[in-house]
Amino acid sequence: MSDTETLNKLRGVISKLARELNTTATSEGLTPTQASVLGLIVFRGPLGLTELAQLEGLNPTMLSRVIGKLTELGLIQRDPNPADLRAIQVESTEAGRELSDRIKHHRTEAIAACLDQLPETTAQTIINALPALEALAQALRSTHN
Structure with a gap:
């Protein structure tokens, strides 16, 4: 659909946004x-x-470390899975929900501040592109599942 250079730029911008x-x-x-x-x-x-490992694309060792740290910090808890008592499931604690909400709030504030710095037409172009970007995210998710 697009040339390689344009696709590489799109991938690069998405990566930069994620890192920031x-x-x-x-x-x-x-x-x-x-x-x-x-x-x-x-x-x-x-x-x-x-x-969780499949959704995050993490190997079991890495996931185990992350779960261990989040549990140690009191952000999640491990419970037996009611459907299979040999398995474990994880859920957030109140502290985990609060921290997750703060992170989302910081990210939203950062985007808002940056959009405010852009020319209004540029900011509106980005907002107008949201449905297309959501479709791209869904297509990427579908190709990996």
Whole structure:
């Protein structure tokens, strides 16, 4: 559909945006991966470790470390999975929900501040592109599942 140079620019911009937004998690004491896992647990509710690993694209060792740290910080809790008592599921604690909300708030504030610095037509072009970007995200998700 588009030339390679344009596609590389799009990929690069998406990566830069993700990296910049990830810094908001470090200001709260979490790594970007820890913040992402916490956000997913808060958003999706109790999750089994296998499903969580698939959703986050993490190997079991890395996921185990992240879950261990989030549990140690009191942000999530591990419980037996009612559907399979041999398995564990994780869910957020009140502290985890509060921290996740703060991270989302910081990210929203950062985007708002940046949009305010852009010319109004540029900011509106970005807002108008949201449906297309959401479709791109959905298409990417579909190709990886």
